[in-house]
Amino acid sequence: MSRSPFLLLLLAVPGLALLILFFLLPLGAVAWQALAGDAIQRVFAQGDLLAALGNSLLLGVEAGLASVVLGVTVALHLARLPPGRRALLQVVIALPLTFSGLIVAYGFILLLGRAGFATLLLAELGADPAAIAAFLYDRPGLVLAYSYFLTPRVILTLLPVFANFDHRQTEAAESMGASRMRALIDILAPQVTPTVLASFALVTAVAFGAYGTALALVGTQINILPLRLYSLIADAGADFPLAAALSVLLLAVCSFLMAVAEIAAARSEADPHVRT
Amino acid sequence: MSVVVDSLAFRYPAAGAGLDGISLAVAPGEFCAVIGPSGCGKSTLLKLIAGFLSPAAGRIRIAGTDMTGVPPRLRNLGIVFQNYALFPNMTALENVAYPLKLRGVGRAERLRRAGQALERTRLSGLADRHPRQLSGGQQQRVALARALVFAPGALLLDEPLSALDAAHRAAMRDEIRAVQREHGIATLHVTHDQEEALSIADKVAVMRDGALLQLASPQELYDRPADRFVAGFVGHANLFDGMVSGPDLVETAIGPLACATEGRPVGTAVTLLARPEAVRTDPPDDAVNRFGGTLVRDRFLGSLRRYDLAVPGGTILGETLSRGDIRSVQIPPDCLRILPA
Numbered sequence A: 001m002s003r004s005p006f007l008l009l010l011l012a013v014p015g016l017a018l019l020i021l022f023f024l025l026p027l028g029a030v031a032w033q034a035l036a037g038d039a040i041q042r043v044f045a046q047g048d049l050l051a052a053l054g055n056s057l058l059l060g061v062e063a064g065l066a067s068v069v070l071g072v073t074v075a076l077h078l079a080r081l082p083p084g085r086r087a088l089l090q091v092v093i094a095l096p097l098t099f100s101g102l103i104v105a106y107g108f109i110l111l112l113g114r115a116g117f118a119t120l121l122l123a124e125l126g127a128d129p130a131a132i133a134a135f136l137y138d139r140p141g142l143v144l145a146y147s148y149f150l151t152p153r154v155i156l157t158l159l160p161v162f163a164n165f166d167h168r169q170t171e172a173a174e175s176m177g178a179s180r181m182r183a184l185i186d187i188l189a190p191q192v193t194p195t196v197l198a199s200f201a202l203v204t205a206v207a208f209g210a211y212g213t214a215l216a217l218v219g220t221q222i223n224i225l226p227l228r229l230y231s232l233i234a235d236a237g238a239d240f241p242l243a244a245a246l247s248v249l250l251l252a253v254c255s256f257l258m259a260v261a262e263i264a265a266a267r268s269e270a271d272p273h274v275r276t
Numbered sequence B: 001m002s003v004v005v006d007s008l009a010f011r012y013p014a015a016g017a018g019l020d021g022i023s024l025a026v027a028p029g030e031f032c033a034v035i036g037p038s039g040c041g042k043s044t045l046l047k048l049i050a051g052f053l054s055p056a057a058g059r060i061r062i063a064g065t066d067m068t069g070v071p072p073r074l075r076n077l078g079i080v081f082q083n084y085a086l087f088p089n090m091t092a093l094e095n096v097a098y099p100l101k102l103r104g105v106g107r108a109e110r111l112r113r114a115g116q117a118l119e120r121t122r123l124s125g126l127a128d129r130h131p132r133q134l135s136g137g138q139q140q141r142v143a144l145a146r147a148l149v150f151a152p153g154a155l156l157l158d159e160p161l162s163a164l165d166a167a168h169r170a171a172m173r174d175e176i177r178a179v180q181r182e183h184g185i186a187t188l189h190v191t192h193d194q195e196e197a198l199s200i201a202d203k204v205a206v207m208r209d210g211a212l213l214q215l216a217s218p219q220e221l222y223d224r225p226a227d228r229f230v231a232g233f234v235g236h237a238n239l240f241d242g243m244v245s246g247p248d249l250v251e252t253a254i255g256p257l258a259c260a261t262e263g264r265p266v267g268t269a270v271t272l273l274a275r276p277e278a279v280r281t282d283p284p285d286d287a288v289n290r291f292g293g294t295l296v297r298d299r300f301l302g303s304l305r306r307y308d309l310a311v312p313g314g315t316i317l318g319e320t321l322s323r324g325d326i327r328s329v330q331i332p333p334d335c336l337r338i339l340p341a
Helices: A005-036 A039-045 A047-079 A083-098 A101-112 A117-124 A129-136 A139-164 A168-175 A180-209 A212-218 A225-234 A240-270 B042-050 B092-102 B107-120 B136-148 B166-183 B194-200 B218-223 B228-233
Strands: B003-011 B018-026 B031-035 B057-062 B077-080 B154-158 B187-190 B203-208 B211-216 B238-246 B249-252 B255-258 B269-274 B290-292 B294-300 B305-311 B314-320 B328-330 B337-340
Touching (some): A047 A083, A047 A180, A047 A240, A101 A139, A139 A212, B042 B077, B042 B187, B077 B136, B107 B136, B211 B218, B211 B228, B228 B238
Parallel strands (some): B031 B187, B077 B154
Antiparallel strands (some): B238 B269, B269 B337, B290 B328
């Protein structure tokens, strides 16, 4: 039974209304505010804002790399476990995804802050508590905290690909004379690389835009884009046009990274020789 | 270029299943099929020979060299896996060239040799296709070319035909055998399909519960099975349990059967085997081992007709070319074979 196009349009109205009201309108307002005045020019005139962009990119790439390296290792291990134990561990691994960034930050302060549990233990061994705290309250600390909640994302996106990989392929390669490592590089790596790249782009985008954990851990002492944006909205000297311009910049970078992720994922699906 | 397995034992830690001292030898150029029901240990045997599992006891020699404990990559074996295990990230040509690449053969030379190998399996036109773009039979041929291109010491086939449909399976069977003859390579073929094993192999090993029951030529396996399990597993069979009741006479559930009891004393429990094609229809009234009954199942298979005749005390399975009605059959005494009970 076919329905009239008019009826179908009518059914789409509530969804469209929501989309316009809560997505397109606010986005348009921000873009308008950013582009209407001289806000964009002001961003590029202010050296410290450009530095914040650079710092954020660096932080995103560092946290992304750390999470991907850790995630690939864990996913490889999980893929080899029997399904029952794998499911159990997956639940435990997914848990950090449910924590808010503030809680994660607080947890790390309790662990590695000046009077943190691990800090005090390490101090017994002769480490300097101030040095450990300085590590936590700066970019390395942020990379650590971000990796904590980004690694599970990497694991959960990679696990199906690794688990579905037919290990008889590497066995076949070994029977032909390849070492274990050679088989992984020649056979496994080309098949999983697109997914790993997509996962890297995804978590880098998240790390680039994250601010809750950063705010709780380092306050506004570190010059990164999300925190600059925050202070432009929250502080006494609010500057909404400049905040809007930074938002557009943030949005552009994140969209670019997501596009990279999408293209990598689509490539792996369209490619006749890579199964995901 | 031979495979010799000597008292090979293996036990899976959890299941308790495994192998109990298997010994068999495949001579150069010989084709040996290993059959048995699932869980009999035939795949375990293959994995042990390939080196993917380590035996608890026993030795494995390939082409005269002791390979026990040697990693798979140094055993120089060509293996065709059940699902072919082709590399999806490479073309058919690159798949076949890969073992040569591992052996340090230069690019131009290895592509030339891989191309030749594909030509021999009639796949030259598909060299640039990826495995996903090939049919099951074509993938199978690529896998076979890849397993043979580096002149391995022996060829292992792990149920290579089970993923193909019946029509392709018979054709591939002949093709595998032809390629194997051409290379003159010792081949071990694991399968659950007894018909496949009988039709392709020089000799067949029948396994059950981790033990080797019989190793013999297909004809001998069929005509002189070692026990009732082998008799029932290989081909169709009438099996009658009974007891020797006199000179050349065995008492069974369907009545006394005349057959050569080979001097067994009265009272010995035995099993009698009669292949269905040996059962004769509509014998003369005074024939020995004659049974009258009613036809309960009748299967027309084209070239022959397989039927079940219900007789007092049991059923007789027979095969005939006749299309007429069947009311009585004879099991000729010289077609009855005595097996241990």
